[in-house]
Amino acid sequence: MYNAKLILENGAAYEGIGYGAEENASGELVFNTSVTGYQEVITDPSYFGQIVIFTNPHIGNTGISNLDYEATTILNSGIITREVPSKPSSWRSSTDLQEFLKKNNKPAIAGLDTRNLTNIIRDNGSIFGAIVPEEIDNEVAIKLCLETKKKSFKYKNTNSLKSNYLTTNSKLLKIVIYGLGCKQGIINALKEKNCELFVLDTKDIIKGIKTINPDCIILSNGPGDPCDYKEEIEIIKTIIKYDIPVLGICLGHQLLAIAHNAEIEKLKYGHHGTNHPVLDIKNKKVFITSQNHNYTVSYNNIPKNCEITHTSLFDGTIQGIEFKKKLQYGFQGHPEGSPGPTDIDLFTQFLKLTTNKDQLNKNNIVCL
């Protein structure tokens, strides 16, 4: 441990205890209110390049497990906790959080009033900050913040595309995931359904779809402002013209909406927790969902063919959409949890619709 400080872009400085790697880190400050699942959060591509504040004071209690990665490395640029992680206690743990941070060359800072920081972000909107060792000059840290602010953070999933597009087992459902920062949780949830998955990036997606001819396409989650994804939106505009069912998750949901000419707006208070109730309007069912987003599909100028399927019971914002006669769906939350509840079994529902669409040659699908 070492003396560290958090410097915000506006010059505010906070002294704390540094742990993990003794490195400089800068990024947009965001918070997460989930009590469990810190490992999933720090490896979640949606948080790529950000500094995450954990509102739960004790982080690291259960160490790091080989089974809980969302990506293989830490994707946050740094983390802020109230307490320094103490030695973990869990049979699932293979290493502890402090070690894991060191290995990934990421710094963390503890001993700050994390609730105060949460209030600041919540009330003032996006703020960039830097975690630096004590001896670094504040001005240097501020410069670091401002430089980072200019960057745009997009995440590219490693292509799972191999040279051979032909699948070995034609009985399995084939799913293409447009990987914009896809969480391992989504992949795991789909794997459970006995599917064959292909994660493709922007470069290969169109070609891949044509070659694979998947049963459905999933637009993954990912970091940042959806409006920064100009190229991807154009690609999705192409995708939605195919007669293939599409499901967008989180960022994917927003991009799907934009591709259909819906508007996006920034939320005053983003949703960053695993406790958000969402109402399924048709069935009047409530689902607790895991959420992490600052943007939402706007109620203004909703395309005619777009039906709102889910809304937030907290602030009424749009949480789910459906494009009529298209088998195209978007969901703002994370049905895969990771961390968080998996109350809403959206993947099963979606795959059911997909298979029902074409029952003739898919009768013996085992996945459902």
Added chain:
Amino acid sequence: MPINFKNKKVFLIGSGPIIVGQACEFDYAGTQACKALKEEGCKIILVNSNPATIMTDITLSDVTYIEPLRLNILEDIIKKERPDYILPTLGGQIALNKTIELKEKGILDNYKVKIIGASYETIRKAEDRFLFRKLIDNIGLKTPINFDIKSIEEIDETKNEIIFPVIIRSSFSLGGTGCEYANNLEELKHKYINLQSKLPKNTIQIEQSLVGWKEFEMEAVRDRKGNCIIVCCIENIDSMGIHTGDSITVAPSQTLSDKEYQKMRRATFKVLEAVGIETGGANVQFAVNPINGEMLVIEMNPRVSRSSALASKATGYPIAKIATKLALGYTLDELTYDLLGNCNISAAFEPTLDYVVTKIPKFNIEKFPEVSPKLGVKMKSIGEAMAIGRNFQESLLKAIESLEVENFNIAKNLSNEILLKNIEENNYLRIFYIFEAFRRNIDLDIITKKSLIDFWFINQISEIIELEKHILATNVSQSKLQSVMASESLKKENLRTRIFTLAEEKFNPSHFPKLIRYAKRQGFSDKYLSDILNVAEENILKYRNTNKIKAIYKKVDRCASEFKTHSCYYYSTYDDECEAKITNTKKVLIIGSGPNRIGQGIEFDYNCVHAAAASKERGYEVIIANSNPETVSTDYDVSDKLYFEPLTLEYISNIIDKEKPEKVFYQFGGQTALNIALSLKNHSSFYLDIANIELCENREKFKNLVLSLDLNIPKSIVINNENEIIKLSTLSLCFPLIVRPSYIISGSKMKVINNQNDLEIFFKKSIDKDIFPILVEEFLTNAKEIEVEGVSDGNDIFIAGIIEQIEPAGVHSGDSNCIYPSQTLSDELIKSIRNTTIKLLRKIKLKGLFNLQLAIKNEIIYIIELNPRASRAVPYLSKILNVSLAKVATKCLLGIDLKSQKINLFQNKNYVAIKKPVFSKILIQNNKKDISPEMYSTGEVMSIGCDFKESLKKLEDVNYVNIISLQDLQKV
């Protein structure tokens, strides 16, 4: 939307007297239920035998019965009132059991009463162990392995199913007798033969031993559409084997990864669905094997429980209220709920915490030498305290502080061996023993092994003691330290000490203030620090003020500040930003009564709630400070602001400093609040007029005052310190004697002494500097004891009632049967009692409630003691008189004299009410205790009859029925 409940009659059964395992959490639940039903326009028919409850206030229900909870009485109420529905899930196990009985006897069907909240089948499924186990198996979850063994051969046949160690017991074992562990097959066979030879007629059972498994409770609510949320996950620090009620517990859970937590969450929903919880609150208890994460379902409560009350206070989610609304047919998406400060939020929102809550049980085992101090599967604690901190250590230390324990260092004189034995045997004080073990550098692994507490918690506890040692080892000599602590400004160079870091000590030399700040951040109270550093507590305070180490307040807002709320539910911590919103309106601070204990329980919370209501009526902002999560006073709609804090000088004076209330009400929270007031006297920023209180509390001063008024007091002598004990040898008092220490609760340490020898033993045994001055007085044998309850405004005195005790003087009033109105006193004597009361009160000029205890022998009135505060009898009397004495007193305290209050005292002479003490079976087996000035009962029941005989008969004769409601009392 629900069906229309307007004007429908709903029958609510309360949980009866306070006993171990069933405390005031059900008053909290019942009160919320009443309010929720009222909002929907229901007509409420309520029965509860416990008069000290808010739920039995006449204003909360349409018909209120304070009657014994017997089947024939319940049937009669149903017959008379003809309710449409019965809601059984909010009155604890009693209400559930009674509902089952009513159903099985055909009474509910007979009178066409529908059960809402949980169906009969659901209750059966959850309560019947066999049915429950089968259900759980069917949904793919596991319960502990358990089967009957009929022969030794059967052990061999089933040996592959047995997971060692196992518990072997006879099926009808009482209190854990005949219950043994077997670690392998051989041992099992051996013990089986042994047990069978002893109890040949009994079935012998083998159960998987879960000792050392982690224990969790999931608090959930579910609506009729199957929507389900988890309100809170509570983790037990004490592993399986110690009853949850006796365990130290934390929320949220600390040692579950997200994958494990989600698995438990899904399992909870599955269990609720399988058992058929259609609407309302329920909890499911899980055991988790720390070695491989194996998860077992232990049990479920298909009702609001003690832990729901805890979960409600820990999160701000009003489970009882929402459960009631769900029972009426609402769904979660249709409901919002309120938190202090008008901030509605969807009832479907799962609370998330950015703090740690610790619940700690309060025991009174020291009063019962015959009760084993070892904890086990049967609950023994009588109350609980909850504390909120920004980390676990702070939360735990604040919880311990909330127990109002005078001495933390109880284990000092024990050998290592006994210390570890006490830890291993689950002694009820074991948290203190664990602290002591760390102090003695006993290895963490050994302590973990003995305590079977999860490493994460044990490690945290060890860090507390490491910090303690570090403070001790600051290389500062005591004299220097004392001068530093006392001096106003600190020269930083004087104390070059390293800031405390636990993993490495890489920190550069820093300063003592930083260390103290760190200690405060970890929850060290000023008192704790003053003990470690051996300086006066007020010097710690001074030092903190000089160095600006001040408590700040954070909100409990259900969402970890993800959204802006106006919550006014606070806890203190040491951080940067203070969130307490201080208004300029006139306000009062009401000090609550803390954890339930014998002699200070629900009655005092009752008074606090009424004081809050009266202050609100007068336009004051009401601030409540309390540490007891089971209470109504800590509910979201009782105060304007709630500070959930330990009730000690430090925490209360911090609140006073922050809020600067116009008044501090210390008369309602029992002796705890009064004692704080007495120590607040030295608190510079706040003036509290307590001279009169001191006059009553100090035995010697009081005695002199009584004598100066020409009133009688038993012959006595006051012993002020150890040296004065010698006075006793020359004393002219006649045996038997009674010894009364000062500033005490429930007559603890009070004794009747029959001869010189016993007297010497008493002093030898219980020498404790805090109990002086002690009054040693002649014991009036076979005298009548009378209690006078009333309110004084400083000039006028309102005598609300003269209560007669059936038992002779010398029995603690809390353990006596009380009668109102008095039955055997002549008019003349009553007049004379009134005059005595007035004379005494005129002299002392108390403001607020008073309770005067008198003994009468040979028509002479002796003054025993005057309590300048609310007493146990206030709710009882208020119910009979239909006057809230606490409200009258509050108004006096706010400057409205008795005359202008124009109290309309309507005394219906046609009824006699008896208040009967109730003892907890686990503490006192035969429900009887020898005559003693020390109190042992945990609760009380009341019955109302047309005369004394009838009232008594109702209590004692199981077949007797003649129901009278509080509303009936109002009819002439």
